[in-house]
Structures are given as C-alpha cells and as structure tokens.
Amino acid sequence: MDRKIIEQKLETLIKGFMPVLYQEDDPDYNSGKLGKGVENRERYKYWEWTQGVGLFGLWKLFEKTQNKKYLDMLESYYDERLKQGLPGKNVNTMAPILALSYMAEYTGRKDYLDTAREWTAWLYDGGLDRTPEGGFQHRTTDDVNEGELWDDTLMMSVLPLANMGRIDKRDDYKEESEYQLLLHIEHLADPISGLWYHGYSFKRHDHFAAAFWGRGNSWATIALPLFNEILSLKPSMKRYVSTVLARQVEAVSKLQDKSGYWHTLLDHDDEGSYLESSCTAGFGYGILKGIKEGMLDKKYIETAKKALPAVLDAINDDGVLEMCSYGTPMGRETQDFYRNIPIHPMPYGQAMAMLFLIEALDSELAE
Secondary structure (H helix, E strand, O other): OOHHHHHHHHHHHHHHHHHHHHOOOOHHHHHOOOOOOOOOHHHHOOOOHHHHHHHHHHHHHHHHHOOHHHHHHHHHHHHHHHHHOOOOOOOOOOOHHHHHHHHHHHHOOHHHHHHHHHHHHHHHOOOOOEOOOOOEOOOOOOOOOOOEEEOHHHHHHHHHHHHHHHHOOOHHHHHHHHHHHHHHHHHHEOOOOOOEOOEEEOOOOEOOOOOOEHHHHHHHHHHHHHHHHHHOOOHHHHHHHHHHHHHHHHHHHHOOOOOOOEEOEOOOOOOOOOEEHHHHHHHHHHHHHHHHOOOOOHHHHHHHHHHHHHHHHHEOOOOOEOOOEOOOOOOOOOOHHHHOOOEOOOHHHHHHHHHHHHHHHOOOOOO
16 A cells, blocks of 8 residues: 555544544534533543543554654643543543553653553552452443443553553552453453453353454454553463464454455344444554564454555545444343444544554555
C-alpha cells in the first residue's frame, strides 16, 4: 500500500478525532449513555474509554514521529480535563490513564504522575470490586456487573496498571497485571476454537450468550502484545501468552471475509452478522504488533495486509470510520443481541483505525 495514502488517511483520522475530545457533540454523551444514573453528567463528557483508546493512539503517533503537535494535543487535553475535574473511577474511565502514564514519564510532570498513581492505586488497593478469584470486575459508569469478567478490561484497566508498575518499578503492580491477564485467559479464551468469549459470569457460571464478538476479540489481540511491550514478560510467560495469541490469530485469519473485514460475530457470517470495521482495525493492529513483539509468525502479515485496504476504504472525508458498531454491553441471553447492535460512527472506531495505520506505517505494508 502506498505510504502517502496511509499517511493522508491517518491525518484525516486525527482531525476527525479531535472534536471528540473537546466539543459537546460526543454521541455517547448526547445519548445519555455515559451519564446514566450520574448526578453531574458534565464531568463524564470527555473522559471515558472511547477517548482513552484514541489518546493512546495519539501517544503512539508522537512516540513514532516525535512531532510536537501530537504532544501538544495530548497536553492540552489532559490539562483541560484535570482543571475541570475527573469523573468517578471504574474499569472504563481508567482507560485514559494509559496514555497519561506515558505522558507523565516523558514530561516528568508531577500532576500527571500524581493522577496516574492515584488511579492505579485505587485499582490495585481494592477500590474496584473483585470477582471470586480476584479478577477485576467489569464495573462501568452505568453498571456494576457483579462477578463478571469482560475481555475489554485488559485494554481499559490492566494495561495502565502494568505500565505504572514499569514506570514506578512496582513489582506488585506488575504481578497483579500478569495475574489479571492469566485469569482472563483462563475464563475467556476458548481452548477449542482459540477465540475469546465476550465475558464470563461467576454468578451464572457461563459465558452469557457464548458470543465470539468481533471487537471484544480484537481487544485481546491488541492487549496481549502490548503486555509484552510494557513488561518485557519473562520467557516462560511470553511463550504461554504467545501461544494463546497465535491460537486466536490462526482462528481469526480463517474467519476473515474476502472483503478484508470481519463480522461482528466472528463465526456467524451466514446468519445476519454484519461486516464491522472497528474489529477489523483492531485485528490488523494486534497482528502487526504481535509480529513486531516476536509473538506471532510473520505469515500472519498477509491477514493484516487484507485488512488494510478495507479499513482505509471505511475512513470517510471527515475522518470518521464507517461500518463501526455502536457501544456493546454484554449479550446476556442470545447472540441476536450482537446482530442487532446498530452501525454508528464512534470515537473508538477512529482510535482503533489510528493504531492500525500507525503500525502499518512501521511495517512492510507501507511501500
């Protein structure tokens, strides 16, 4: 793929993402989705996982290019949010802490570091409810989700804890994040198919609707190599996590549509499960990252190569990723729940596309 095309699309994505951080037209905010049951909804407008993933993408872009404009964007965002006051803590509102922790390390700013330390201490010291085996219960702004593990949690909360463990040389944080990773693998990674279930309930002792949800699977594909990048996993741990990742990517590669996209239910392409762009971007990024981290065979670059033109085609002139599914809570009873999630442009779609294109530029996919 022509490098200039990728760069142009990436710049379009960045321009399209910035209003999500600063304007009052966030679709999640206007729908009331982020502020359900919260007295002061103003404080939830711009600090959620939807922004958090994109902020990590901007950090990765600055890390790669050293272009100060991206650092300025990040500082402007975090300075405004800290001045405004941050929302209540939960799994999803932890997500912006990942990029903030990198920013704190790079800039040396005490206010950034203090905030990152406060939030990760809350996570580690018991502020977040735990499942019976000590897993991070997937509590969100809206719901308690008692006794539930979700695959989203690794990206949104466990990676920030791991990174602060690295930055502050906290072995307890590192070990806790590794335990959370292993626990989520145990309960969510299907040893037969290699795919990941969306969630597990310790109350029901099941995987709810037993859905192999596309975007949820891509969170795992993204998070596993990022764990190694952050923590430099010891050889035995890296070998095990690589095996889990390779088993998933092998299954995912076989389920890719001829268009380059994946379906929102990975194994139900013939039953009304639509093609979906955010998981396609997520898989593309995770696969390239896994190859770079030495956790995946280079043969899987062909899978990412098929996904790249599909994602580029889905980015419109406003920098919005089309064909993206709306926010998806747990499908608790039937898989039709996932089939009926509407297509709706969302900030996390743009963010996942950003990550994919950044990594594509650093791979042999860019010519």
